[in-house]
Amino acid sequence: VITIDADLQDDVTAIYEMVAKYNQGFDVVYGVRSSRQTDTFFKRRSALAFYSLMKHMGVDMVPNSADYRLMSKRAVTALLKFKERNLFLRGMVPLVGYPSAKVLYERKERFAGESKYPLSKMIRFAFDGISSFSTVPIRMIMSLGFLVILISIFFLIFTLVQWMRGAVISGWSSLMISIWFLGGVQLVCVSVIGEYVGKIFKETKQRPRFTIEKDDFTPKFK
Incomplete structure (x- = not known):
């Protein structure tokens, strides 16, 4: 299973490398941005602050990786064993524990439309992650x-x-x-x-x- 955002910013050609990693024995392959040049200065700084905060809160996440990832059938089956309803997938997928790898790619400019994640949603997203994983x-x-x-x-x-x-x-x-x-x-x-x-x-x-x-x-x- 490969998940990807619908805004056409993620490089679909990275899927070939993800499948190659899967054939090498990796059950989870994360699509990781090689840089954040397409982001504004505020978005870059806030993203770095977010990952640093989550790390200090004890939440295991893959920096600069969103929802672009490949998961094998058994990894998906293991993920479905998590019964919680408030799904913070960026923190849940690493808990699966199967062998994982990363594929670096350059994220493109947005093809159309505007970002649906303003500052208020970003803060709410961070709070959901902290409250779902950390005491x-x-x-x-x-x-x-x-x-x-x-x-x-x-x-x-x-x-x-x-x-x-x-x-x-x-x-x-x-x-x-x-x-x-x-x-x-x-x-x-x-x-x-x-x-x-x-x-x-x-x-x-x-x-x-x-x-x-x-x-x-x-x-x-x-």
Whole structure:
């Protein structure tokens, strides 16, 4: 199976090389852009930022590869075992795990029409990818909560020093320390709940734990 966008920008002659890679034993062949010269400066920078962000979030993706790819029958069958409904295919296909290769090609200018992916859709696309594959944002909230608690401890020390010097307004110290400390505790509590929700989130996806590439087991006894 070969998937390709309908805007005629992907080079169809790369299909020959994809099929050659398939005949060499690769089950997944990614069409990868050799450059982004046809993109605007903003599109190039935002694309690089997107792939860098996804990598830091723990999402395994092939940079500069969209939906132009070849997949063998068994790779497609393995992909269909993923039961989730919010499909982020760029992150799901690498999870199949079969041997893969890349084919570089030069993307052409758009033949007709305009891009259907403005900035708002790109941001939504990135959010879908992160929320479908990563629980890192939950841990970031927990880190933020501990940071706020540390700031509240610093405020506690600072206000005690100011109180001993007699340079504080009555009630200001307790109010500021309470706000910062309780805010940090709330963030930590929310992130702890989020950890449990994240585990439920992963369980409900019911993704296959592994994919058997080759089975050489032959029973000795009937």
